[in-house]
Amino acid sequence: MNEASVCAPATAREAVPCVREFAESDRVRWDAFVAQCPEATFFHRSGWRDVIERAFGHRTVFLLAERRGRVTGVLPLAQIKSALFGNSLISLPFCVYGGVAAEDSESADVLLDAATARAEALGVGHLECRNLRSRRPDWASSDLYVTFRKRLEAEVDANMLAIPRKQRAMVRKGMKAGLVSTVDTDIDQFFALYADNVHRHGTPALPKRYFSILQECFGADVEVLTASTAQGKPLSTVLSFRFRDEILPYYAGDAPIAREYAANDFKYWEVMRRACERGIRVFDYGRSKRGTGPFDFKKNWGFLPQPLAYEYRLVRADSVPQNNPLNPKYRAFIALWKRLPLGVANRLGPLIVRSLG
Numbered sequence: 001m002n003e004a005s006v007c008a009p010a011t012a013r014e015a016v017p018c019v020r021e022f023a024e025s026d027r028v029r030w031d032a033f034v035a036q037c038p039e040a041t042f043f044h045r046s047g048w049r050d051v052i053e054r055a056f057g058h059r060t061v062f063l064l065a066e067r068r069g070r071v072t073g074v075l076p077l078a079q080i081k082s083a084l085f086g087n088s089l090i091s092l093p094f095c096v097y098g099g100v101a102a103e104d105s106e107s108a109d110v111l112l113d114a115a116t117a118r119a120e121a122l123g124v125g126h127l128e129c130r131n132l133r134s135r136r137p138d139w140a141s142s143d144l145y146v147t148f149r150k151r152l153e154a155e156v157d158a159n160m161l162a163i164p165r166k167q168r169a170m171v172r173k174g175m176k177a178g179l180v181s182t183v184d185t186d187i188d189q190f191f192a193l194y195a196d197n198v199h200r201h202g203t204p205a206l207p208k209r210y211f212s213i214l215q216e217c218f219g220a221d222v223e224v225l226t227a228s229t230a231q232g233k234p235l236s237t238v239l240s241f242r243f244r245d246e247i248l249p250y251y252a253g254d255a256p257i258a259r260e261y262a263a264n265d266f267k268y269w270e271v272m273r274r275a276c277e278r279g280i281r282v283f284d285y286g287r288s289k290r291g292t293g294p295f296d297f298k299k300n301w302g303f304l305p306q307p308l309a310y311e312y313r314l315v316r317a318d319s320v321p322q323n324n325p326l327n328p329k330y331r332a333f334i335a336l337w338k339r340l341p342l343g344v345a346n347r348l349g350p351l352i353v354r355s356l357g
Contacts, residue, residue, distance in 0.1 A: 015106070016067075016106060016110065017065040017066055017067040017072050017073065017106060017107045017110050018065070018066050018067070018110075019063055019064065019065050019066075019110050019111055019113075019114040020063070020064055020066070021061065021062065021063060021064070022046070022049065022062035022063070022064055026046075026064055026071075027046050029071050030046045030062075030064065030071065030074060031045055031046050032071075033071040033073075033074060033101075034046075034074065034101065035244070037074075037101050037102070037103060039100070039101040039102060039132075040074070040101035041097040041098075041101070041132070041243065042097075042221075042241045042242075042243035042246070042248060043076070043092055043095035043096070043097045043098055044074055044076055044097075044098070044101045045218070045243075046062070046076075047217035047218050048076055048092060048095065048217075049062050049076065050213070050217050051094075051210070051213050051214060051217050052078045052092075052093065052094065054213050055207065055209060055210040055213045056093075056094075056210075058078045058079060058080055058081075058093070059078065059079040060076070060077065060078045060079075061077040061078070061079065061089065061115075061118055062074070062075070062076045062077065063075040063076075063077065063111055063114055063115060063118075065102065065107040065110055065111050067107070072102060072103050072104060072106075072107040073100060073101060073102030073103065073104075073107030073108060073110075073111050074100075074101050074102075074111075075091060075099070075100045075101075075111040075112070075114075075115055076091055076092050076098065077089050077090065077091045077092065077115060077118070077127075078090060078091075078092060078093050079122060079124065080093055080356075084352070085321070085356060086125045086126075086317070086321065087122075087123065087124045087125050087316075088124050088125055088126050088127070088128060088321070089115070089118065089119045089122060089124045089126075089127045089128070090127075090128045090130070091115070091128065091129050091130060092130065094206075095130065096130065096145075096147065096286055096287040096308075097130055097131075097132055097147075097308075098129060098130040098131070099129035099130055099131035099132075099135060099311075100112060100129070100131075100135060108135060112129075112135060112136060115127055115129075115313075116313055119313060119315050120315055123315070123316065124315055124316065125314075125315060125316045125317035125321070126140075126312045126313060126314050126315055126316075126317045126320075126321065127312065127313040127315060128310065128311075128312050128321075129310070129311050129312075130308065130310050131308070131309040131310065131311060132147075132308065132309065133309050134309040134311065135309070135311060136311050136313070139311040139312055139313050139314075140311070140312040140313075140314055140319070140320050141309065141310060141311050141312065141320070142310045142312070142320050143290075143307060144289055144290060144310075145287045145288070145289060145290075145308045145310060146287065146288060146290060146295070146305035146306055146307055146308060147284070147285075147286065147287045147288075147305070147306050147308055148284070148285035148286065148287075148288070148298040148299075148301075148303035148304070148305060148306070149282060149283070149284045149285070149303070149306060150282070150283050150285075150302070150303050150304075151281055151282055151283075152272065152275065152276050152280065152281050152282065152283050153276070154276070155276070156273055156276050156277065159272055159273070159276055160269075162302060163269075163301055163302055164300060164301070164302050166300065167265065167300045167301050167302070170262040170265035170266075171262070171265045171266055171269040173261070173262040173265075173266075174227070174261055174262040174263055174265055174266025174267075174269075175266065177229070177261045177262070178229065178230035179227050179228065179229060179230070179235070179261060179263060179266045180227070180228055180229075180230060181225055181226065181227050181228075181266070181267065181270035181274075182225070182226055182228065183223060183224065183225055184224040184225070184226055184237075186224075187208065187211040187212060187215065187224060187239070189224075189226055189234050189237065190211070190224045190226065190237045190239055190251075190253070191208045191211060192234075193226075193234060193236065193237045193253035193254060193255060194237065194239075194251060194252065194253030195208075195253070195342065195345075195346050196253065196255070196342060197252070197253035197254055198253070199340075199342050199345050199346075200256070202335065203353075204345065204348070204352045204353040204356075205345070205346055205353070206251075206353055207353075211239065211251070214239075218241070220242070221241060221242045221243065222239065222240075222241060222242075223239070223240050223242065224237060224238070224239050224240075225237065225238055225240065225267065225270060225271055225274070226267075227258075227263045227266050227267040227270065229261070234255070235254060235255050235257065235258040235261055235263035236252070236253070236254035236255070236258045236263035236264050236266070236267040237252065237253055237254070237267070238250075238251070238252040238253075238267055238268070238271060239251040239252070240271055242280070245279070245280050245281040245282055246280065246281075246282040246283075246284055247271060247272075247275040247280050247282070247283055247284065248284040248286060249268060249271050249284075249285065249286065250286060252264075252267075254267075268301070271283075285298045285301070285303055287308060288305075290305075
């Protein structure tokens with residue numbers, strides 16, 4: 001059987017979808033389906049295939065389900081093969097959401113079956129689906145991550161009042177300090193703040209080229225906002241994704257002195273305010289690990305944690321991978337990374353982080 005195509009027997013083809021691998025000629029149809037499918041997210045867009053291949057050189061396996069020539073489901077996957085972190089097939093690396101987006105259970109099932117077959121053929125340790133909801137309860141799972149999503153009020157002032165009092169005071173502190181927000185046309189200022197920030201936390205930075213490719217592939221749906229002093233000194237920055245009526249602040253960074261100005265709070269408020277004024281109705285604060293500072297920060301904004309159903313089909317692995325900074329075995333590495341000169345860390349970081357996903 002052709003690995004790129006898994007179809008039902010002839011007698012059942014009218015009822016059961018056919019699964020095949022994405023072809024360039026499918027791009028418009030794929031994205032049109034993602035745009036209207038309630039289960040789809042920004043991370044199901046076909047542009048991620050280009051981003052992952054160009055920025056990291058990973059093999060992608062984007063699967064498409066069709067019934068009578070009409071798209072009924074999609075499953076974007078990429079393989080990460082690393083001597084340090086193992087061999088895996090993930091939907092989708094560098095993305096917080098993934099897994100199947102389908103209009104019916106039959107399409108979802110055949111896509112997951114096809115993904116399992118591909119994972120076995122590639123000899124990976126595990127197949128990982130970063131679902132918003134559980135698809136395969138019989139698979140291994142992890143409850144480490146949650147997401148924070150909230151509907152915005154129609155009026156700007158109503159959104160300000162919806163922020164709990166203590167956090168609202170921090171936003172107003174930034175305003176009183178005279179902070180201003182601007183939308184950047186390039187990623188230079190963003191990357192300088194982002195790379196310095198992650199280095200201080202002991203983790204490798206993604207390559208600058210990755211962020212440029214994001215802008216190339218998704219255009220105006222990738223937006224960088226920077227909060228600066230009245231004198232123009234950049235303090236805090238965030239790169240957001242826009243999808244349908246949603247805004248997703250995704251990558252962020254700030255200077256060490258940002259805390260003095262409450263620039264981080266001001267920055268996220270400005271993203272929210274601008275989104276509200278554009279008619280965007282969902283603010284997605286993204287995923288966080290339970291028991292961490294970012295988790296508490298988002299709760300303090302009045303957002304409720306929603307569990308993410310990350311599910312794993314163990315192929316050659318015998319347990320769910322723990323490739324995250326909370327794993328005790330990485331403590332020494334994190335401490336060492338913080339001591340590296342920033343220039344050295346920025347050169348070495350992309351070699352490591354490409355294998356983490």
